[in-house]
Amino acid sequence: MTSFSTPGSAVPAPAAPTPAQVRRWRQMLADERAEAAVYRDLASRREGEEREILLALAEAERRHEQHWLDLLGDQVGRPLRGDWRSRVLGVLARRFGSVFVLALAQRAEARSTYERDQDATPRMAADERLHEEVVRGLAMRGRNRMSGTFRAAVFGANDGLVSNLALVLGVGAGGVSTSVVLLTGLAGLLAGALSMAAGEYVSVRSQRELLDASRPGPHARSALEHVDVQENELALVYRARGMAPDEAAERAHTVLAALQAGNPRRPASGLSPSDDEGDHETVGTAVGASLASFAFFASGAAVPVLPYLLGAEGLVAVAWSAALVGLALCATGAVVGLLSGAPPLRRALRQVAIGFGAAAVTYALGLAFGTGAL
Incomplete structure (x- = not known):
């Protein structure tokens, strides 16, 4: 049976948004404004093509902002603050504008929930996925420029932390005096830093020569x-x-x-x-990589020795060394995770597990073959 509308009948008006929806839309609006501000701040520290790309991203975020303004209508209310991640990112963008900030922006785009949000359009969800790739591309340029020295720095710091902690704990577990442990740690610091610097110099120099031979x-x-x-x-x-x-x-x-x-x-x-002009940027300079490797290995290797330098002994020194190295490994793992666009917590825990695993082996060997226990 066909039904006809009676005279005077009207199409039902869309239901009014609930207070919860209004709050969520206002927060989405605030987040979009914060992200657009981040891209404008980053653009202010760039020139040429990168500046144009960042400003285009800011304009895209403005279009998303307009979507939430249209939904809110006259219920926009007072401007809200973006979430804490966006605010921190904004502060960093205004002060640094480095590849580190771009890596954080890449992770922010990856966290977009528009694909699951019934109030966002499919185009907005697609935009966010493309924004992630655009920011990834911009960050990649910086990663390529810093990758040679950064690799030496990360490897050097982690090698210093892990190898010297393992050395100090292994020797200490053998029952030797605190002075012997301290001397061993300092010798390991210097020997390891020199070895890392020499190895990095030869490695980078050889890689450059191979690239030159292919040009x-x-x-x-x-x-x-x-x-x-x-x-x-x-x-x-x-x-x-x-x-x-x-x-x-x-x-x-x-x-x-x-x-x-x-x-x-x-x-x-x-x-x-x-x-192929970027090959040497990707590899880095041999001297720069060598110096970075020496400095970061030495700084990492100094951490497990620090409690002994301050006069700690026995289990107290072991506990302090392990705790300080654990914090340092968390920091380096998190930084690597952020710069590579990976979850920083997972990378931090991986670094800690690897470092403590190596130290546990040498500590067990020291207990087994030493003259006494700590």
């Missing part, structure tokens, strides 16, 4: 101006470096056409199918 030679570049545009072997260079035949031919034609047109910049790097 186009200067004689090949000078030959470009004499290559025939129609019949040439330049395409073979690109194919040897991984390009498909059609793509290699097109690239060769483009480079040589630019050369004939009098554009000297294009052919200068035209023998490489991709931008």
Whole structure:
């Protein structure tokens, strides 16, 4: 049976939002405003393309802000503060604007709940996922620039913490005097720091030499101006470096056409199918990596020795060494997690488990083969 509306009947008005919905929408509005402010603050510390990208992200957050304003209507009320994560991120963005802040912003985008929020649109949820990838890309640039020295710093600090704690506890468990434990710890600090610095220098230097050996030679570049545009072997260079035949031919034609047109910049790097100028940034400098490795190993190795330097003995010194190293391992693990976009707590606990596992082995060996127990 077909039903007809009676004269004067009207379509039911949408139900009024509940107080809980209003509170949640107002908080969403505050969070969007805080995120937009973070991107504007980051943009103020950047130039060129990165600045434009960050400002575009801020504009996208403004569109999300408008969505919540439309839902709230005349119930917007007084502006609320964003959640504590957004506020902390805003403070860091205004003062630093570093890759560390971008890594935090990446994690903030990853926490978006719009996919499960019935009041958010599918487009908003998709935006947040794309924002995460955009921020990941921006952070990747900074990670590449710092990865060589950062790797040496993290490895050095953790090696110093773990190896010297294991050394101190292993020797101490053997029943030797506090002075012997202290001397062993200081010797381990210096020997390990020098070994790490030398090893890092050789490693980075060798990696640079391997990269240099794979770069186009200067004689090949000078030959470009004499290559025939129609019949040439330049395409073979690109194919040897991984390009498909059609793509290699097109690239060769483009480079040589630019050369004939009098554009000297294009052919200068035209023998490489991709931008390889960032390789040395990714690897880092040998001296910088070596110094960072020495400094951070020494700083890490000093932590387990500190209680003995301050006069602690026996189980008290062991407890203090383990506690201080545990805190330091948590800190380094959390920093690595944040910069890599991974959960910082999980990385911190992993670092602690590895460090204490190694120290427990040497401590057990010291008890087993020593002259007495602590």
